[in-house]
Amino acid sequence: MSAVMDLRQLQLFRRIVAEGSFSRAAAALGIAQPALSRQVRALEEELGLRLLHRNGRGVIPTEEGRRFAEAVSPVLDDLDRIREEAMAAQGVARGRLRVAMPPSVAAALGPALLRHLRAEMPGVELNLREGFTGTIHEWLTRGEVDIAVLNPMRRSAAVKIEPLYDAHLFLVHRAGDPQVAPLLTPEGEIALADVAHLPLLLPGRHHGVRREIEAAFSAARLVAAKIEDVDTLSGVKQMVAEGLGCTLFAWDAVSLEIEAGRLSAARVCAPVLLHGFVLATSPEASPAARAVVRFLREEVRRRIGDGRLRGSLN
Structure with missing residues (x-):
């Protein structure tokens, strides 16, 4: 089996764990569910481990599967970042970008962000989450989001913070x-x-x-x-x-x-x-993440200037 196929199996496995379902992962990835199942079985056979428990509600990782997912995730993240930086060097931003905002910010900026990505960064897949600041901070510190808008009372040495509004x-x-x-x-x-x-x-x-x-x-x-x-x-x-x-x-x-x-x-x-709201990212933010941060700052400035956003720049 080729090294490329091995990498693809790891990526598919990680997506199944994230979605908690073969059907949802297959729909998100745009591949047939039987093909996805075959890839996971091949990975399990190669490792000699059972990675997933299948039940009526979906799938959950076995203990071995959980440890394996935790081990490969940082490697896949590094590879994604290297690929994104290589594409950015050619003037093309690609990849999956996970953004979390409080409800009021998502209502104000979410539609504008989606329109911007579709028009200017079509290679970027947006995953937008909504939550209160406490929840968003937990997502950020666990590495589950790439960009977070949150309250400045939440601080962490592991993330880069800059004012928003x-x-x-x-x-x-x-x-x-x-x-x-x-x-x-x-x-x-x-x-x-x-x-x-x-x-x-x-x-x-x-x-x-x-x-x-x-x-x-x-x-x-x-x-x-x-x-x-x-x-x-x-x-x-x-x-x-x-x-x-x-x-x-x-x-x-x-x-x-x-x-x-x-x-x-x-x-x-x-x-x-x-x-108050600030923008938070990891110090190793991808080129796509940095571009979105710039857009959000500019969009906030525009909306406060024309009165669509009720607040002030901080």
Whole structure:
């Protein structure tokens, strides 16, 4: 069996483990599932190991398969990076790029990023994930994403950090909420002291935005009347729409619900609350990753300049 075929088997095996399913891996790779199964069987026979357990829900690696995947993954990553750099030297960016963003940033920048890649970097395959900062930081430190937008309160010596922007935070509430209406200023804003009196549904304390909000309360010598932890974006928006409480988000996380009339938002003032975002990459970022970082910085600058993004450059 050729060395090229051996490398292909390793790549296929890694993708199956990542997808947790032969069918999903076959669809993602664009090859027939029986051919994929044959490649894995050939790899198992060559190694003399059973690498995967097959069940009704998909596949999971055996203990030997897990250790093998952990061993070959860094080698395959190095080979991918070498290939991408060689292509970049010829003016062509290729490869799979894994990007993670918080919900508000994904809503604001995700469509623009996809359009840019399709038009300018068609050889790059985008995998865009959404999560709160705490979760994204875990993905980043485990090497599961190449580029992360996250809160600056999360730091790691293993990643490169650069500023992106500060988003204004808004009190998000049910449209026409009688608790909120009397508290609004003539400009439609709300003071932080009044926010503290409302029942709040916020991400847990391991998330950056929660720590920023609590730090703002502490600096203003305020104590929130009630905070309940809700670590799901769709869930908290539904709870707020049903009048179970309010939350604090950047505008873009709830803009569609505001346009539909399900939710309303008031910018927090006295003091203004800012939720900072930074771009994080590994020190060995690929040429494609560096190009996407440049695009994201430029897109943020454009959107803040024309008012589509409610925040300021940091």
